[in-house]
Amino acid sequence: xxxxxxxxxxxxxxxxxxxxxxxxxxxxxxxxxxxxxxxxxxxxxxxxxxxxxxxxxxxxxxxxxxxxxxxxxxxxxxxxxxxxxxxxxxxxxxxxxxxxxxxxxxxxxxxxxxxxxxxxxxxxxxxxxxxxxxxxxxxxxxxxxxxxxxxxxxxxxxxxxxxxxxxxxxxxxxxxxxxxxxxxxxxxxxxxxxxxxxxxxxxxxxxxxxxxxxxxxxxxxxxxxxxxxxxxxxxxxxxxxxxxxxxxxxx
Numbered sequence: 001x002x003x004x005x006x007x008x009x010x011x012x013x014x015x016x017x018x019x020x021x022x023x024x025x026x027x028x029x030x031x032x033x034x035x036x037x038x039x040x041x042x043x044x045x046x047x048x049x050x051x052x053x054x055x056x057x058x059x060x061x062x063x064x065x066x067x068x069x070x071x072x073x074x075x076x077x078x079x080x081x082x083x084x085x086x087x088x089x090x091x092x093x094x095x096x097x098x099x100x101x102x103x104x105x106x107x108x109x110x111x112x113x114x115x116x117x118x119x120x121x122x123x124x125x126x127x128x129x130x131x132x133x134x135x136x137x138x139x140x141x142x143x144x145x146x147x148x149x150x151x152x153x154x155x156x157x158x159x160x161x162x163x164x165x166x167x168x169x170x171x172x173x174x175x176x177x178x179x180x181x182x183x184x185x186x187x188x189x190x191x192x193x194x195x196x197x198x199x200x201x202x203x204x205x206x207x208x209x210x211x212x213x214x215x216x217x218x219x220x221x222x223x224x225x226x227x228x229x230x231x232x233x234x235x236x237x238x239x240x241x242x243x244x245x246x247x248x249x250x251x
Contacts (some may be wrong), residue, residue: 002096002132004032005123008066008074013081013089019058026056028064028076032093037074039064045079063089093130099132102165106157108151112187121150136162139222173228177204177212178247179239193239200231214248 001233008014008030016028016037044055063086068075072086081089100114100122125135128149137160138145142220146155177197181189194212197204199220203215216231218224232248 002032002093002100003034003122004126006033007069008033010066012066012070013085014064014066014076015089015093016062016064016076018056018058018062021053021056021058023052026052028072031061035072035074037064037066037076038076039076043067043075043077043079050151057130091156092133093111095133096131098165099136102136102161103158105163106154109157110153119250121154124150136166140166151246169219171218171224173216173218173225175214175228175232175248176207177214177235178210179212181242182211189242193235193241196238202231202235 014030014037015032016030018026018028019036024041026041026044028037028039029035030037039056041049041052044052049055062078063081064076064078065080066074067077067080090232103117103122104114106121107114122132125132129135129138135146136158139155139162140244143155143159146158151156170188179190179193181187182187194204197214201216203217205213205215207213214232214235216224216228219225236248
């Protein structure tokens with residue numbers, strides 16, 4: 001079960017499980033914190049409630065918002081959470097459950113248990129990136145950002161697990177390429193330029209002579225765009241060295 005340390009904050013959406021029901025209130029365990037909160041009958045739903053048990057059941061999972069904290073007493077509201085927020089928070093919780101399983105896999109590879117994984121990684125991820133999921137996503141963007149936030153021995157195993165288990169959005173960059181050669185063996189010259197592009201992992205699609213489309217796919221938007229521009233500049237330079245007219249226009 002996903003864990004968070006300390007107390008929740010007022011206004012925080014929490015995933016709860018109903019564990020006790022009284023005539024005028026229901027009590028629920030905040031699953032991430034392991035603490036109990038109270039939902040007054042007036043905070044169950046809008047409108048008058050004749051029988052609270054028709055609206056909440058024992059072991060029912062609900063998303064509630066923290067409305068008050070007095071000493072160790074936590075007051076919750078279900079009615080103040082709209083359907084959209086409920087779905088979003090539930091999705092986040094499910095993603096964190098998956099992230100916790102990934103964290104446990106990394107811990108196993110380092111001969112550590114989940115308790116140690118939370119101390120070394122899980123809680124620091126929550127403090128620095130908002131959630132365990134946020135930490136795993138960050139390592140895909142920039143593993144160096146984890147330096148100083150978690151022990152170094154965890155970084156590479158976390159990166160490997162993240163790359164295998166998190167589907168990354170792919171960005172597609174395009175440019176129009178015009179190739180012309182007036183040399184006797186101009187066709188071979190142009191083929192050479194296209195082969196050079198392929199070596200740079202640039203996908204080339206023929207449009208109509210002398211136009212081609214260059215396609216570059218990357219999972220890192222900013223870094224990928226910089227790499228793409230470098231490859232285009234290198235391609236244009238190499239083409240000119242073979243006396244091939246090369247014009248590149250980014251789409």
